[in-house]
Amino acid sequence: MLEISALNSFYGKAHILNDLGFSVSKGEVVALLGRNGAGKTTTMKSIMQLVRPKSGKVQFNGQDITALPSHRIARLGLGYVPEERRIFSDLTILENLEVGRQPPRADAPAWTVDALFELFPNLFERRHNRGKAMSGGEQQMLTIARTLMGNPKLLLLDEPSEGIAPVIVEQMAETILRFKKEGLTVIISEQNLHFARIVADRAIIIESGEKKFDGSFSELEKQPEIRDAYLSV
Amino acid sequence: MGLFVAQLLTGLANAAALFLVASGLSLIFGVTRIVNFAHGSLYMLGAYFGVTLMNTLPGVFGFWTSILLSGLIVGVIGIAIEVCVLRPVYRAPELFQLVATFGVILVIQDLTLMVWGAEDRLGPRAPGLKSVVRILGEPVPQYDLALIAITPFILLALWWLIARTRVGVLVRAATQDREMVGALGVNQSWLFTGVFFLGSALAGLGGALQLPKGGADLLMDLNIISAVFVVVVIGGMGSIPGAFVASVLISVLNVFGVSYIPQSTLVLMYVVMAVVLLIRPYGLFGREEKAGEHGQVGEPDRPIRPAGTKGRLFVAALIAALALVPLVGENFTQVLITDIVIFCLFAASLQFMLSTGGLVSFGHAAYFGGGAYAAALLVTYADTPMELAFLFAPLAAGLLALIFGWFCIRLSGVYFAMLTLAFSQLVWSLVFQWYDVTGGDDGLVNIWPAEWLSGTTAYYYFTLIVGVGGIILLRQLAHAPFGYTLRATRDSARQAEATGINVKLVQWSAFAMAGAMAGLAGGLFVFSKGSIFPNELEIGKSFDALIVVFLGGVKTLSGGVVGAAFMESAKDWLTRLEYWRLILGLLIIGVVIIAPDGIVGTLRRVGERIGLLRTQEFMR
Ligand SMILES: Nc1ncnc2c1ncn2[C@@H]1O[C@H](COP(=O)(O)OP(=O)(O)OP(=O)(O)O)[C@@H](O)[C@H]1O
Ligand SMILES: [Mg+2]
Secondary structure, three states: OEEEEEEEEEEOOEEEEEEEEEEEOOOOEEEEEOOOOOOHHHHHHHHOOOOOOOEEEEEEOOEEOOOOOHHHHHHHOEEEEOOOOOOOOOOEHHHHHHHHOOOOOOOOOOOOHHHHHHHOHHHHHOOOOEHHHOOHHHHHHHHHHHHHOOOOOEEEEEOOOOOOOHHHHHHHHHHHHHHHHOOOEEEEEEOOHHHHHHHOOEEEEEEOOEEEEEEOHHHHHHOHHHHHHHOOO | OHHHHHHHHHHHHHHHHHHHHHHHHHHHHHHHOOOOOOHHHHHHHHHHHHHHHHHHOOHHHHHHHHHHHHHHHHHHHHHHHHHHHHHHHOOOOHHHHHHHHHHHHHHHHHHHHHHHOOOOEEOOOOOOOOOEEEEOOEEEEHHHHHHHHHHHHHHHHHHHHHHHOHHHHHHHHHHHOHHHHHHOOOOHHHHHHHHHHHHHHHHHHHHHHOHHHOEEOOOHHHHHHHHHHHHHHHHOOOOHHHHHHHHHHHHHHHHHHHHHOHHHHHHHHHHHHHHHHHHOOOOOOOOOOOOOOOOOOOOOOOOOOOOOHHHHHHHHHHHHHHHHHHHHOOHHHHHHHHHHHHHHHHHHHHHHHHHHOOOOOOOOHHHHHHHHHHHHHHHHHHOOOHHHHHHHHHHHHHHHHHHHHHHHOOOOHHHHHHHHHHHHHHHHHHHHHOHHHHOHHHOEEOOOOOHHHOOHHHHHHHHHHHHHHHHHHHHHHHHOHHHHHHHHHHHOHHHHHHOOOOHHHHHHHHHHHHHHHHHHHHHHHHHHHOEEOHHHHOHHHHHHHHHHHHHHOOOOOOHHHHHHHHHHHHHHHHOOOOOHHHHHHHHHHHHHHHOOOHHHHHHHHHHHHOOOOOOOOOOO
């Protein structure tokens, strides 16, 4: 469904992604693992073309999206949930959802405001409040819900478990498993190996923008030296 | 009592056009982050189209249709500006976008002149609303009452659009984080173009709507723009209710000012603005801006280096050649070069704070003119000898910059720029309206240099020594530890703070230094001309300096000097052409889009490419 090959991305002169390549098939949940600064966020931004790669290719359902503007990519069915959340703090929760709204598509789960409120009941209670006055967990739910309003086929979740309470992390894991059941393809970036193992089918480990491992969690289990070298446990 | 009410109503009626223009500007700024200096030009176009249409379409229906059509036409012109001029520079730093809109002002000025001619047009009276109503015994024009009735509906319609529709939600979201809005599948280009259409149409409506109270003339673009800035800044950039409240405040203040303190109406407006900004730096309804919030990242600046040997030799040769000019050149050449050197010093002083310090001032003329006026006032009222009065020019300007700078440096970005503009307009309006002391529009005359400097050639050498000395001093300062510290505060105030630099103090010193050097240029200027007029303090003068720094190259040290020399010499023949503004405007827009590095930056790049220069070894 998503195919990335030989991607090279830069911030100014700093070379961040180094010939990075991997692919994700339909219905899979893939965890992108790596330490702080490994390049996980940059990978996601490069997929969305929020960072323009210098070379390499990103293909979505066979279509080359490397030169498209971000909004076109989103409309093709890629939903991006940024690490910093970036909710519109001057807008109410309902208005935040409205920004993300796109027409439903045939080959992806269709979300409505009501369905999302069912998924995240906390949001419903505060639907007329502005984004400003929300806790970290609520903000995380809102960004995910906002992106789902676009009825994506593939969801890019950047560190969904970061900075939220343990109870909410558990809820988050259940939510992601539910997305999987609905047929969504998901890429999550994570530092939390435990969390990743619960929700994901496959792990991709990157370090300094290079792929170091690509395989199932049981394979990863058998190679503790990789885990120790590239993940902070 | 009757008179009071009548004046209040006049003020409210005057607020209508001001509100329309200001809300348009505010809307555009909110979403695109562009301060559209050409917004006054769109207002002017609205008035001209309105006059033409009203003279064609008859009756009550024709009158109101004309107003709506004017708005639509100007909206479409706004789209053209957005697509052709601004779209290519959205990713560029703020200053580039501003300069591009300066270019648009010039182009529209000349196009209007071509189409409608130089003569002022009187606005037709509104059919059916030509008489007056007596309110408490005082006559109030019916049209004023109509305007007062219409404005709240426009406010309401705008409010509904922004608060209640999907477009409004997207606009507000984009105001906050336009990249994220794009990542969620919204086509920002359309959003921007749409907002530009709406904002421009509002300006056009304002221009047409005020016709029965005024008319159309070629000065109305710059005349309204400073009032609009005051309104937008007081109300808060990006806030529509803010624009409304501030329009009413300023218009009412103006009407009462005219009848009770006619000498200080202009001053009053800028005093109110300065006070509001001091108490609420982001305006009455504004939202605090955080630096870098909108993710404008450019290429990292190249480190600057002292000039290489080649560069030094070139400059030395140039100065030597200038010193030889009086031996061969005529008087005219010497006068021209004197003007050029003075302008170069003025531009260099702005460049010092702008490029090295990242402090974009819109009101640098205040210090140039301030220094000149300080010297001229001393000569006129205290018979001060020229030498002493001349020394006072940089001192007074530096002091002025010290005072204004203390307030300005508390703000940053657009708000900093606006406050510098407000202060410079304050100085201008004081000089312009305080006739008894400054001579107002008549200026101060007979300010000649001392005996030993009185010949053209003597003054030429004097200017050359002082001017070149000043420029070299500024360059040295940029390469001194102070310059490096200043650059650190520009690149990241927070990091600089963390390494123990007193950011505000450094910026304040740079502001004062730039002001003093501008004052020095002003001192040279006043004694070379023998007179000084308020136009040396005008917005236009500040813009001139910004434009030459930009043309020369913002990211260089010598850009201001090169740009000023280029511009001053080009002006001499350019202004002989009938439509020189059009040419200059197009040139500016072209530079912004095609060669944003400016003259110096482009030359350097070309030089490096063809191998004439080793990388980074140009006179910078
Ligand atoms: N805007 C930027 N400008 C310059 N360098 C950046 C920028 N954003 C990230 N970097 C650098 O790029 C590298 C990769 O960053 P990235 O955010 O992709 O890492 P990450 O794996 O997402 O880390 P984390 O787990 O902390 O989120 C880091 O070294 C970081 O310092
Ligand atoms: Mg990250």
